[in-house]
Amino acid sequence: MDSVSDTAIRDVVIAGGGTAGWMAAAALAHHLRHTPVTITVVESSEIGTIGVGEATIPTIRRFYAQLGMSDADVMGATEASCKLGIRFVGWNGTGSDFIHPFGLYGQDLNGVGFHNYWMKQRRLGDTTPLAAYSLGASLAKAGKFTGPSPNPPSSLSVFDWALHLDASLFAKHLRAYAEASGVRRIDAQIGSVDLRQTDGFIEALVLDDGRKVAGDLFVDCSGFRALLIGEALGSTYEDWGKWLDCDAAFAVQSQNAPGTEPVPYTRVTAHAAGWQWGIPLRHRAGNGMVFSSRHMTDQQALDALMPNLMGKPITEPRRIGFRPGRRDRAWVKNCVALGLSAGFLEPLESTSIALIENGIERLKSLFPDKTFAPAVIDEFNDQSAREMERTRDFIILHYWLNGRDEPFWRERREADIPDTLRKKVELWKARGQFVRYRWEMFHPASWLAIYDGFDWMPDRIDPAVEGIPARDLDVSLQQMRAAIADAVARTSSHGAFLSQFASPKAA
Numbered sequence: 064m065d066s067v068s069d070t071a072i073r074d075v076v077i078a079g080g081g082t083a084g085w086m087a088a089a090a091l092a093h094h095l096r097h098t099p100v101t102i103t104v105v106e107s108s109e110i111g112t113i114g115v116g117e118a119t120i121p122t123i124r125r126f127y128a129q130l131g132m133s134d135a136d137v138m139g140a141t142e143a144s145c146k147l148g149i150r151f152v153g154w155n156g157t158g159s160d161f162i163h164p165f166g167l168y169g170q171d172l173n174g175v176g177f178h179n180y181w182m183k184q185r186r187l188g189d190t191t192p193l194a195a196y197s198l199g200a201s202l203a204k205a206g207k208f209t210g211p212s213p214n215p216p217s218s219l220s221v222f223d224w225a226l227h228l229d230a231s232l233f234a235k236h237l238r239a240y241a242e243a244s245g246v247r248r249i250d251a252q253i254g255s256v257d258l259r260q261t262d263g264f265i266e267a268l269v270l271d272d273g274r275k276v277a278g279d280l281f282v283d284c285s286g287f288r289a290l291l292i293g294e295a296l297g298s299t300y301e302d303w304g305k306w307l308d309c310d311a312a313f314a315v316q317s318q319n320a321p322g323t324e325p326v327p328y329t330r331v332t333a334h335a336a337g338w339q340w341g342i343p344l345r346h347r348a349g350n351g352m353v354f355s356s357r358h359m360t361d362q363q364a365l366d367a368l369m370p371n372l373m374g375k376p377i378t379e380p381r382r383i384g385f386r387p388g389r390r391d392r393a394w395v396k397n398c399v400a401l402g403l404s405a406g407f408l409e410p411l412e413s414t415s416i417a418l419i420e421n422g423i424e425r426l427k428s429l430f431p432d433k434t435f436a437p438a439v440i441d442e443f444n445d446q447s448a449r450e451m452e453r454t455r456d457f458i459i460l461h462y463w464l465n466g467r468d469e470p471f472w473r474e475r476r477e478a479d480i481p482d483t484l485r486k487k488v489e490l491w492k493a494r495g496q497f498v499r500y501r502w503e504m505f506h507p508a509s510w511l512a513i514y515d516g517f518d519w520m521p522d523r524i525d526p527a528v529e530g531i532p533a534r535d536l537d538v539s540l541q542q543m544r545a546a547i548a549d550a551v552a553r554t555s556s557h558g559a560f561l562s563q564f565a566s567p568k569a570a
Contacts, residue, residue, distance in 0.1 A: 070434055071432055071433070072100060072279045072280050072430070072431065074100070074277065074278040074280075075091060075100060075102045075103070075282065076105065076276055076280070076282070077102065077103065077105070077282040077284055078253060078268060078281060078283050079105070079106055079283070079284035079285040079286060079290075080106030080234065080238070080248075080284070081106070081286070081402075082234050082402065083401045083404075083419045084106060084234075084282075085234045085241060086126070086416075086419055087282050087284060087423055087426075088237070088238075088246045089237045089240045089244070090129070090130070090423045090427065091426075091427070092244035092245060093129065093130050093131075093244065095430075101247070102241075102246045102247070103247045103248075103249060103278070104238075104241070104246060104247070104249070105248075105251060105253060105268055106249075106250065107250060107252040110252065117229065117230050117342045118146060118149075118225075118329045118340070118342045119225040119226050119227075119228065119413055119416050119417070120225050120413050120416075120417050120504075121165050121223040121224060121225045122225075122417045122420050122421075123225055123226060123416055124224075124225065125420075126423075132240070134210075135563075137226065137233070137236065139566075139567060140232060140236040140567050141226070141228035141232040141236060141567070142228070142229045142232060142344045142347075143229070143345065143564075144226070144227045144325040144327065144344055144345055145208045145224055145225075145226065145227075145561070146165075146226060146227050146327060146413075147164055147165060147166075147199045147202055147208065147224050147328055148162050148163050148164035148203050148329075148512075149162065149163045149328060150326075150328045150330045150331070151163065151331055151333075151461075151516055152330060152331070152332040152333065153332055153333040154465055154466070154467070154516070155464075155465065155466035155467075155516065155518065156466035156467055159466065161512070162194060162203050162204060162328060162512075162516075163412075163509060163512040163513060164194075164199035164200035164203060164222065165199055165223040165224060165225065166197055166221055166222030166508065167197070167222070167508050168181070168193055169196040169197075169218070170218045170543060171218070172531065172539070173527065173530070174527075175525050175527045175528060176507075176525070177196065178495065179495060179524045179525040179528045180531070181193060181540070182520060182521070183524065183529075184537065184540060185520075187533060189540075191540070193512075193515045195544050195547065195548075196540075196543055196544065196547065197222070198221075198222045198547050198550055198551070199223070201547050201551045202222070202327065202551055202554060203328045205551050206324065206557055207327070207555065207557060208224070208554070208555075208557040208560045209555070210224070211223065211224070217546075219543055219546050219547060227325070227344050227349075228344065229344055229347075232567065249270070249276065251271060251272060251274070253268050253269070253270060253285070254269050254271045255269045256290065257269055257275065263296075263396060264396045264397045264435075265291060265295065265397055268281075279397065280397055280431065281397060281398045281399070282399050283398055283399065283401070283404045283405075284402050285404050286403045287385065287403050287404070287407070289390065289403075291400070291404070292390055292392075292393070292395060292399075292404055292405070293390065293404070295398075296395040296398055297395075298390040298391055298395050299390070300388055300390060300406075301388045301389055301391055302386055303387040303389075303455060304386060304387060304388070305478070306387075306455070306459050306478065306479075306480065306481065307387040307408070308357065309337050309353045309355050310355060310357075310385060310386060310387070311354055311355075311364070311382065311383065312352060312382070312409075312410075313351060313352045313361075313364055313380040313381065313382055313383075314350070314351040314380065314381050314383060315350050315351065315376055315380040316347050316349060316376070316378040317348045317350055317373050317374040317375060317377055318374035318375045318376075319348055319374050320373060320374045321374075324556060324557055324558030324561075325343035325344065325348075325557060325558070325561065326557065327557040329342055331411065332371075333465070333467060334352070334354070334367045335358070335363075335469045336354050336355045336359035336470075336471040337352060337353045337354030337355055337358075337359060338352075338353055338411070339352050339353075339367070340352075345561055345564070345566065346566060347374075347377065348374055351368070351410075352365075353409050353410065353411070358470060358471040361382065365380060368380070385407050385409070386407070387407060387409060387455070389405065389407075389448065390405055390406055392444050393405045393406075393422070393444055393448075394440045394443045394447075395440075396435065397431075399443070401423065401426075402418075402422075405422065405447065406451055411461060412454075412457065412458060414454050418450070418451070421450060421504075422447065426443070429443050449500070449502045450502045450503070450504065453500060453502070453503045453504065454503075455481075456481055456483055456484035456487070457504070457509070457510070459480055459481070459484055460484065461513060462476070463480055463484075463488075464476075464513070464517035465517070466517065466518075486498060487510070491514060491519075492519075492521055492522060493522060494523055494524075494525075495523065495524045495525065
């Protein structure tokens with residue numbers, strides 16, 4: 064027992080606060096609450112944060128539920144609204160419009176995926192859109208919201224939801240939780256990093272006032288700078304710009320349009336050389352333009368963004384430059400990178416916070432001791448790399464399938480794609496089947512939503528669908544649509560649901 068105690072991690076130091084830093088602090092404080100481990104966050108109130116993650120995916124709700132927080136707790140603290148999915152406008156050409164919902168489509172029959180039956184009816188002339196078989200998509204389109212049934216009577220009732228939230232308020236909420244759990248905060252800038260001469264491990268953070276913060280395990284949440292994992296420990300950056308050409312964004316906050324309710328989805332609208340986001344919160348809206356600087360100047364991006372805000376601007380546009388990609392190693396020696404320091408994918412599918420969540424879960428499950436066994440580090444790095452690559456592939460898919468005519472979009476459509484993505488799209492095209500992997504953020508229903516939204520249908524479907532007569536299948540599909548339409552009709556508006564949440568009190 065003494066030898067185990069001697070090698071146990073005692074001091075965890077998190078470099079940087081913001082969303083990633085305080086998520087890590089809160090989660091580790093809860094996970095290690097019955098141990099003598101101390102956790103320290105070093106952040107400077109003089110340094111602003113990127114504030115990633117105003118739009119999230121459903122995993123965020125599982126994250127804070129593990130901390131004992133309810134949806135009402137977080138929504139009340141962060142001015143949040145509900146998100147049932149993402150609405151894509153103009154991506155498949157002028158007038159195109161579809162929703163990627165968080166949930167299932169239809170009901171599988173006889174062990175055969177529902178989409179095969181829907182495609183059979185489509186080939187017989189039925190023009191009913193796939194979204195009519197998704198409760199999540201149908202609620203989003205109607206501007207309505209209710210929580211999913213805890214005991215859904217059938218797969219037709221299965222959907223999930225996420226939040227649109229104020230990222231700064233979310234970090235503040237997590238900070239309060241973490242500090243109440245014993246996390247220490249030091250308000251200072253990090254001047255340099257001391258490495259041990261014997262093995263190159265991080266020994267301490269040297270603050271701008273000369274103080275040193277020593278630790279056993281360091282978590283790099285320093286953002287794009289990657290002060291620890293990159294600058295100090297030399298983890299190189301793998302640039303994915305050849306597949307994801309957008310490299311800049313403008314972000315601006317606006318008032319909500321007078322007399323309107325927040326919609327229960329994120330809106331992403333294609334423009335000449337990028338796309339615009341619209342994220343409705345209860346107290347304001349988030350807006351932004353993601354674009355390729357090779358195809359659009361800053362001024363052109365602003366000219367496209369500013370006339371199309373969700374309301375009157377209340378902040379000046381802020382430019383954010385970035386390089387899509389990841390660190391070749393997210394864990395080096397005694398340092399683990401989370402958030403932007405580990406890598407970045409543009410916010411098209413709201414993956415930033417989810418990647419932080421999953422990195423934290425990996426760290427919890429592979430939490431080391433002072434020996435820092437190579438097998439532990441290698442497994443963390445392999446899982447992190449695979450997840451980032453598969454998330455990257457899903458985002459590339461949106462560009463590769465686009466139906467627009469501008470030079471930027473033509474280039475994206477004609478560009479080569481990673482072999483990992485090609486394997487998936489070729490199987491889908493040949494047989495209407497999905498490749499499934501562990502450590503994958505987006506599951507078959509999400510891939511189906513994108514394939515359908517871009518009208519990219521397979522050449523063949525499951526031959527077992529021929530076992531059901533067309534008339535019987537037609538009746539079954541009508542019943543599914545009717546059940547979903549009835550559920551939507553009985554649901555109140557999103558605004559009515561949000562009215563139960565009070566705005567957070569000013570500090």
